[in-house]
Amino acid sequence: RKEVEQDPGPFNVPEGATVAFNCTYSNSASQSFFWYRQDCRKEPKLLMSVYSSGNEDGRFTAQLNRASQYISLLIRDSKLSDSATYLCVVNMGSGNTPLVFGKGTRLSVIA
Amino acid sequence: DAEITQSPRHKITETGRQVTLACHQTWNHNNMFWYRQDLGHGLRLIHYSYGVQDTNKGEVSDGYSVSRSNTEDLPLTLESAASSQTSVYFCASSDSPVENEQYFGPGTRLTVT
Numbered sequence: 584r585k586e587v588e589q590d591p592g593p594f595n596v597p598e599g600a601t602v603a604f605n606c607t608y609s610n611s612a613s614q615s616f617f618w619y620r621q622d623c624r625k626e627p628k629l630l631m632s633v634y635s636s637g638n639e640d641g642r643f644t645a646q647l648n649r650a651s652q653y654i655s656l657l658i659r660d661s662k663l664s665d666s667a668t669y670l671c672v673v674n675m676g677s678g679n680t681p682l683v684f685g686k687g688t689r690l691s692v693i694a
Numbered sequence: 695d696a697e698i699t700q701s702p703r704h705k706i707t708e709t710g711r712q713v714t715l716a717c718h719q720t721w722n723h724n725n726m727f728w729y730r731q732d733l734g735h736g737l738r739l740i741h742y743s744y745g746v747q748d749t750n751k752g753e754v755s756d757g758y759s760v761s762r763s764n765t766e767d768l769p770l771t772l773e774s775a776a777s778s779q780t781s782v783y784f785c786a787s788s789d790s791p792v793e794n795e796q797y798f799g800p801g802t803r804l805t806v807t
Contacts, residue, residue, distance in 0.1 A: 615793040626784055626798035627737070670737070674793035681727065681752070682796060686736030 586610065587685040589671050595691045600661050604688045606671030607653045615674035616647055618656050620667045621687065627670055630656075661692045696721040700785050700799035707806055713772040715802050717785030725788045726768040727796065728752075728760060730781040737784065743768055744790075775806045 589606045596602045608616075616633035631638065633645040633654050644657040654673075658665055671685035698719040707713050717726065728740040739752030741760040749760050757779060759771045772779055782803050786796040 617795065624801075626800055628798070629795045632795070680793075681739055681742055682793065684729075684737040686734075 586675055586683045587671055587673050589685040589688045591686060591688060593689040593691050595693055596661055597693055598661060598663060600692075601657065601659045602661055602690065603655055603657045604669055604671075604690075605653050605655050606673075606685055606688075607651075608671075608673045608675070608683075609652070610673075610675040611649075611652060613652075613673045613675050615682070616645075616654050617672040617682070618643075618645055618654075619670040619672055619684070621670055622667050627684075630669070658690075661690075663692050663694060666690055666692045698785060698787055698797055698799040700783075700802050702802060703800065704803045705805070707775050707804070709775060709777060709806055711775050713775050713804070715770045715772075715783055715785075715804070717768045717770065717799060718766055719785075719787040719797075719799075720766065721787060721789070721797065722765055723787035723797075724765070724790050725794075725796075726762070727786040727788075728758070728768065728770045729784045729786065730754065730779075731784060731801075732781050740770065740783075741768075772804075775804075777806050780804060780806045 618630040619627040620630045621627040637646045642659045646655045668687040668689045670687045701716045727742040729737045738754045743762040785799040788794045788796045
């Protein structure tokens with residue numbers, strides 16, 4: 584089983600739609616979870632951290648389900664500018680273990 | 695403003711040549727990382743460092759080396775470039791603890807002919 588798995592997409596959605604991505608991770612001891620955004624030919628940038636209680640930042644909501652070992656990202660009222668690849672990122676253990684990046688889910692928001 | 699820079703941004707080299715990619719950060723972060731990104735593989739960790747004189751191998755370290763002589767820099771060296779090392783290379787840094795958010799440089803596009 585791959586450590587961090589994502590549906591590669593692409594997800595093609597109209598402006599204003601709600602879209603959700605899931606990501607599963609293999610290590611139940613994982614402690615830190617993030618969603619990064621990567622625009623075409625650009626570097627990844629942190630979109631939001633994912634906390635156990637879930638968190639919301641404007642149109643974006645992230646959830647963590649430890650029992651099922653997945654995290655989700657919900658985007659409401661999609662904008663054209665949301666078109667990007669969304670990377671699920673997990674710290675797979677305790678102590679000094681680097682972050683593991685999923686391969687990303689590509690989103691295209693269409694006018 | 696603090697930042698992380700990479701140079702060169704684009705590089706074309708020939709098979710067998712030694713190539714060094716530079717990474718410089720001004721955040722005074724302890725942790726620095728090198729990744730390569732290829733279609734179908736996502737970001738793969740090459741080498742990383744948790745501080746001066748510390749280096750560790752990542753998932754795809756064969757053919758690459760790094761050294762950490764100061765906090766700001768982690769140069770990546772391809773000992774003998776191969777066509778399979780054609781890729782986009784990203785450097786990143788983070789503050790301790792290691793699982794904190796990583797800040798990425800703009801990337802270096804390397805082509806090995």
